Amino acid sequence: MTFDANQFRLLPSVDELLHTTQGQTLSASFSHALATSALRLSLAEARDKIRAGGLCPSSESLLAAAELQLQQRFLPHLRPVINATGVIINTNLGRAPLSQEALQAVQNISTGYANLEYDLEQGTRGSRHVHVAQILKDLTGAEAALVTNNNAAAVLLGLSALALGHEVVISRGQLVEIGGGFRVPDVMRQSGCQLVEVGTTNRTRIADYAAAITERTAVLLSVHPSNFLITGFTESTAITELAALAHERGLLVMDDLGSGCLLDCERYGLAHEPTPQESLAAGADVVCFSGDKLLGGPQAGILVGKAAVIARLAKHPLMRAVRIDKMTLAALETTLRHYQRGEAERKIPVWRMISMTMETLMQRVTAWIQQLSTHGISARTQTGESTIGGGSLPGETLPTTLLALDASVVPYPLDILSQRLRSHTTPIVARIFRDTLLLDPRTVLEEQDTEVVAALISLLA
Template sequence: MDGTEIPALRRPPAIARLLQAPAAQALVAAHGRPLVVEALRAAAAEFRARAGAGAAEAEILGAAAQWLARHTRGLRPVLNLTGTVLHTNLGRAPLPPEALWAMTEAAGAADLELDLEAGRRGERDSHLEALLCHLTGAEAALAVNNNAAAVLLLLRALASRREVVVSRGELVEIGGAFRIPDIMHEAGCRLREVGTTNRTHAQDYAEAIGPRTALLMKVHRSNYIIEGFTAEVAEEELATLAHRHSMPMAVDLGSGSLHDLARWGLPQEPTVRAAITAGADLVTFSGDKLLGGPQAGLVVGRAALIAKLRRHPLKRALRLDKTAIAALVAVLRLQADPDRLAQRLPVLRLLLRPQAEIASLAERLRPGLAAVLQGAAEVAVTTCESQIGSGARPADLLPSAALALSPRRGSTADALAAALRRLPVPVLGRVTHGSVLLDLRCLEDPASFESQLPLLPGLLAG
């Protein structure tokens, strides 16, 4: 508009007339005419719903611009200062540069299902199978789009209409209401619970085995712990029992660490190789947790069983696309070089970040943040604890440091957190005890944080 005041309109102007305005033409250039027309119609409908309230053309154009922003923004990068390294809501593992480059390279035409040497159709899992077998000691491997899909495929291919024996203490529910019993139901299996919540013995499994039993399954309790008077059956013993009855033993490992994290002084997490060595016939795990790659569900184990999974019709519905496979292969290459993994894999680098380094960064950032928040909040450096996240070692916390924003003069922690989320690159912390904590463990680019700080006072005022 030209800046002159436009009288309120008693009824919405015609869409054709609105489209002639310079502001509308700018929206058309950015989004295309069909979307802008829909946005203008939505804004005009909102105007009519006001029961006769007046509105200027500028108001309708502004509402249309907001509608377009809401409906076309897609994914936005954010700064993860929550203290949870593998945050499910934020996409879990940050990808290394090697994976990003591999995805770009594979975005065009690629030999996804082509055997270049033989000149005939190939298998997409072949690009990652050798690396997975090398890293886990398995005979064969395949990949699907997440670990829930891997478990579903395993159960559907090997145990449909039959029984699967699982300890009652391992019937977990993880984020998004994903429950092992529900997955078994969807796979057409009958769940056979054994033992109690806190104690399950080998005899419990043995007594449950019958003519309808398809396999024994062990589920890693990745998102909670049971302490005190407890007992569980070791993987070696469970595998021996399963093989004695000529059936497979499967392990759902969840977080899927390929290396012993104790090597770097982190809390120990079960490894895929250890499960295979213990006798597991199939192991399922995630690609975007401790492995540090893209979203994926991986299955490794005996070649004959992997072949059954690969032939099942459900495999096609759950398969990975070419960019995810490319990223996964790049990450597996990094995993094959554990001596340099701590420097090259972002998730491991963030988990290993020393508290002193994080505290030093907090001290450097505090004055700038305090200056822009004066009157709204006090800013202090405080110690805190980070967590791995995504169900990995929930009871083990990592010493960290944070900027604590304590509201003053009528402000609230929720208002501070909302203003931080409205920054061009949203900043996500956590609200605790009436303050906003910005855990800096995952902040590797401080400039991306500092450059936005001058915008905070305006966002708080609005």
């Protein structure tokens, strides 16, 4: 291909570009070295275009290309997204969004110093666990409480402290795999205990546990199968039965509930989800659950139970490795306060989504459609289902109203539209079903409605 060699001579030097007003702004915003590097790359790309038969770009274009490079380079890798998938506790998208009050608490604590491990009344060193212990005791009826950085850590700590070198008996039907390919048996082995499986995948009776107990047994472990269902010919052992057997034999019962639900899910037409309160009342010695699932708070592993048992966990050396940080504590305390005040359904996003009425969902989608129609964009409503997700209430759904964009009215393939939504300033994650792109308002925060509509208009109008 022929090209005009004179075009090369028209290219400005890096120094000339740096001395323009825009070049000086780039240097001030990103540093002289980074601005120089970006301009060199911009000029190299311009030379490639000239060799391909193009013309010399203007200085303004070269500077704009360099600025775009730097802006893209410094975009945060971890970014907020708009969840329009209809999966409420979406693990891939960060699980539970925090309440505005929890976010404010994090900001208040993280911008300065805090009494994390300092007793303000006594003027002496304190414990970071006191900030949420009493609230958890009040909410669950536990004698004591402790918090780690996630629920797998809570399980690992509990077994390490209570069963190191001893046997832990668990039903074969509860040897679950959690997110990321991590399996409960592997976590148990890392604690230094010996796993003893009893029963079958679908049926485990109290007699199976009793037959497995030896002089080396320390704990009877129950793991709630929160991310799958076994239906049909099934039988499981209640915590009340486990507790009666364990205490008769001088053993402990540990109950890993996973999702950490404090409210009655049945009020919303969902299946019953076991609560820490119920497990403790049934006789469990220690119960562990997540902070960022149905609790609706930050990632955390919460342990509640008998005071003597929790004290053993708190003194274990592993506690130092899995302890919770001040920002997470601030968010967790505020989230728990919502439950104390009876305002969880209004304040905590997960519960606002679960309790959102069909009337509200229809109103929001209708408003979206009306705004899109003023720009000539054809969309319609479609009935659908939202799911809880996040290893909580498997198989349970909530009826919803979706915004539907049919392939026949979109000017390019739906997978391209989906990709462009993910490339939006605030990425929007939707889903495609058959020949329709669907957005579920249940998982879109109300304050994000305007941005969703604006993104669709920018891509389709």
